Amino acid sequence: MSFSSLVTIIPSTVLKHYIEGPPIKSWDLKFHLAVKLLKSDGRLWKLPIVQAQKELIEFTKIKAPSNIIIQKVILDERYRRKSIIHLEKGLKQYEDVLDEKWKEPSDELHGEWVYIKEDNRNNETDKVVLYMHGGTYYLCSTEYSRIFTFKFAEYAKARVFAIDYRLSPQSQFPASLCDAVAAYLYLINPGSDAGFEPINPKRIVFAGESAGGGLTFATLLFLRDAGLPLPGGAIGLSPWVDLTQSMPSFWDTEIDKVDHFPKSLGLHKIVSSSPAKEEYIANAKFLADKIAQKKPTIVGHPSFTEVPRLQFYCANEALAVPYISPMLAESLGNLPPILCQVGGQEKLHDEAILFSHKAASPHEYQLPSYATKNFENSPFKNPTKVILEVYDDMPHVWHIFSFSKPSQIALERCCDFIKRVTFVGDDNASMIDLLQEEVISHTQSHSFVAMRINKNGETRGLNETDRDCLKWNKIGVVPKV
Numbered sequence: 001m002s003f004s005s006l007v008t009i010i011p012s013t014v015l016k017h018y019i020e021g022p023p024i025k026s027w028d029l030k031f032h033l034a035v036k037l038l039k040s041d042g043r044l045w046k047l048p049i050v051q052a053q054k055e056l057i058e059f060t061k062i063k064a065p066s067n068i069i070i071q072k073v074i075l076d077e078r079y080r081r082k083s084i085i086h087l088e089k090g091l092k093q094y095e096d097v098l099d100e101k102w103k104e105p106s107d108e109l110h111g112e113w114v115y116i117k118e119d120n121r122n123n124e125t126d127k128v129v130l131y132m133h134g135g136t137y138y139l140c141s142t143e144y145s146r147i148f149t150f151k152f153a154e155y156a157k158a159r160v161f162a163i164d165y166r167l168s169p170q171s172q173f174p175a176s177l178c179d180a181v182a183a184y185l186y187l188i189n190p191g192s193d194a195g196f197e198p199i200n201p202k203r204i205v206f207a208g209e210s211a212g213g214g215l216t217f218a219t220l221l222f223l224r225d226a227g228l229p230l231p232g233g234a235i236g237l238s239p240w241v242d243l244t245q246s247m248p249s250f251w252d253t254e255i256d257k258v259d260h261f262p263k264s265l266g267l268h269k270i271v272s273s274s275p276a277k278e279e280y281i282a283n284a285k286f287l288a289d290k291i292a293q294k295k296p297t298i299v300g301h302p303s304f305t306e307v308p309r310l311q312f313y314c315a316n317e318a319l320a321v322p323y324i325s326p327m328l329a330e331s332l333g334n335l336p337p338i339l340c341q342v343g344g345q346e347k348l349h350d351e352a353i354l355f356s357h358k359a360a361s362p363h364e365y366q367l368p369s370y371a372t373k374n375f376e377n378s379p380f381k382n383p384t385k386v387i388l389e390v391y392d393d394m395p396h397v398w399h400i401f402s403f404s405k406p407s408q409i410a411l412e413r414c415c416d417f418i419k420r421v422t423f424v425g426d427d428n429a430s431m432i433d434l435l436q437e438e439v440i441s442h443t444q445s446h447s448f449v450a451m452r453i454n455k456n457g458e459t460r461g462l463n464e465t466d467r468d469c470l471k472w473n474k475i476g477v478v479p480k481v
Helices: 003-019 029-040 049-059 077-090 092-097 146-155 175-188 211-226 253-258 275-294 349-360 405-421 426-442 464-471
Strands: 068-075 109-116 128-132 159-164 204-209 233-237 338-343 386-391 448-453
Touching: 003 029, 049 275, 068 077, 068 146, 068 175, 077 092, 077 109, 077 175, 077 211, 092 275, 109 146, 109 175, 128 146, 128 175, 128 211, 146 159, 146 204, 146 405, 159 175, 175 204, 175 211, 204 211, 204 405, 211 233, 233 405, 338 349, 338 405, 349 386, 349 448, 349 464, 386 405, 405 448
Parallel strands: 128 159, 128 204, 204 233, 233 338, 338 386, 386 448
Antiparallel strands: 068 109, 109 159
16 A cells, blocks of 8 residues: 555544544444555555565565564475375366366465474474465465464464465466365375474364465365365364355445455456466456356356356356355365354355354255255265354454454464364364353354354354344355346
8 A cells, every 4th residue: 555545544544433433333443444454455456466466475474573483395296296186086077167277386385384482393282273374365375374373373382384375367276275185185194305294184273264264164175075084173264155255244235334355356356457367368268168168067056157257266157166165065064173253244244154054054054955955965964063253343354453352362262272173082072172161151052152252252142133144045146246
C-alpha cells in the first residue's frame, strides 16, 4: 500500500471510529485500523501475476525472534514422484477435467523447519505440525505463514514443517495437493539424507489457514481414500472448503462490509497483462476444449457451466471434486480429529459450519444431494471427532492480528489441540478427555462440540443463526452473480 493511501485511510478511519463508532462494536481502534488497511489494499490485483506473488512474499517476510530456529530445506524429487503415483491412481476418475501440467513441476519443492532453540528433539518435542499457508492458492509463502508456525513451535513445543506448494494460475489443481502429499511422505518415510528418523503419523498434525485450511482437509481426504496412514489430527483456521462460493455468508452484504476475504477470485480480478496471464488464458482455453471434447461424467451441478470460469485453481467442471471443495465430499467420516476455527463475521462462516457438521454426523448431513447420492456405498461412515469454534465478531483469519486477544486465544487453543491429539495413548484418550471437558459446558455429543467464543475467551453454545446454513437449499450451486 502506498504512503499516500496510508495518509488518507488512517486519519479517516480514526475519525470514523470515534464519531460513528467501529463497524463492529467490540473492535478497538487498533483492530479497526488493521482490518481497514487489509481490506483497502487492492494494489496486488493491479500488478502482473508473478510480480504480485513476489511482492507479497517480500512484504510478508517475518524475521525469526531470538528463541526460534528456521531451517530451509529442498525436498528430493523422489517424494514428488511417489506422490504423483498415488495421485494418478486416486484422481483417475477426474483426469478429463484436470490440467495435466501438474505432473511436470518446473521448480523444486521448498520447505522450512521451525522450532524453538531449546528443542533437543526428545519425546516431549517429538510432535510435528505440517503447515500449509493460505492465499487463495494464488499468493503467500512459508515466510508469511511464520505468523502461525512460530506460535505453534513455541506454545505447542512442536517442530513445524511449512511448505511452499506450487501456486495457481501457473500450477493448477492438483499441483498443491501433490506437494502436500509429497511433504507428508517426506515426514513419515524420509530418506537417509533427510537428517531425521521416520515420524509416527499419529505424532503429526496438519494445519493451515484459508486456502491452506482447505488444502489441509483435502489432503486428509485424499490420504483416507488412498488407504495411506492418517495423521493424528488437523486444524483449519477459517478454512476455504467450498470453491463453488455457494453459501449465504459468502454473499452477505453486511459481512462484506467488515470482512477482507475477496469476493472475486477469477481472471477478471487481475487487470494487468503479463506472460503468466496470457499463458493462463491459453491453458484455460486448451482445458475447456478438452473438457468439451471428452464430455466427462463426474460429480457436479449444471450451474457450474452457466458462468465464466470462477477460480484460477481449477476448471468449473472440477469444482465439486472433493479434494478441491472438501465441503462437497460424499462423506467426511473416518477422518482424524479436527479443530475448525471460523470468525462470526467472515464470508467463509457457513461453509466451515456445514463442513464440521458433515464430518461429525456423516449420516445426518448428506449434502448436497448431487454429491452424496452414493453415500450408502461409502466405506467412510463413522463420525469424525470435531471441535468447531466460532469467534464472535471476527473476520477472516483474525489470527494474523497477533496483537489482539481473540488471536492469542485462538492460537493457544490450537496448540492445546496439537498437544492432545499427538498424545499417543489408547484410542486417543487425550482427545476424548478434551471433548468431554467441552461437553460438560455445551451438552453435545462425544464426537462433536460446537461453541461460540467471545473476545475474552468465554465459551457458550452456537447462536441459533449459526445453523441456518444447514437448511440452505443451494449448497454447492454456483450463484449467478
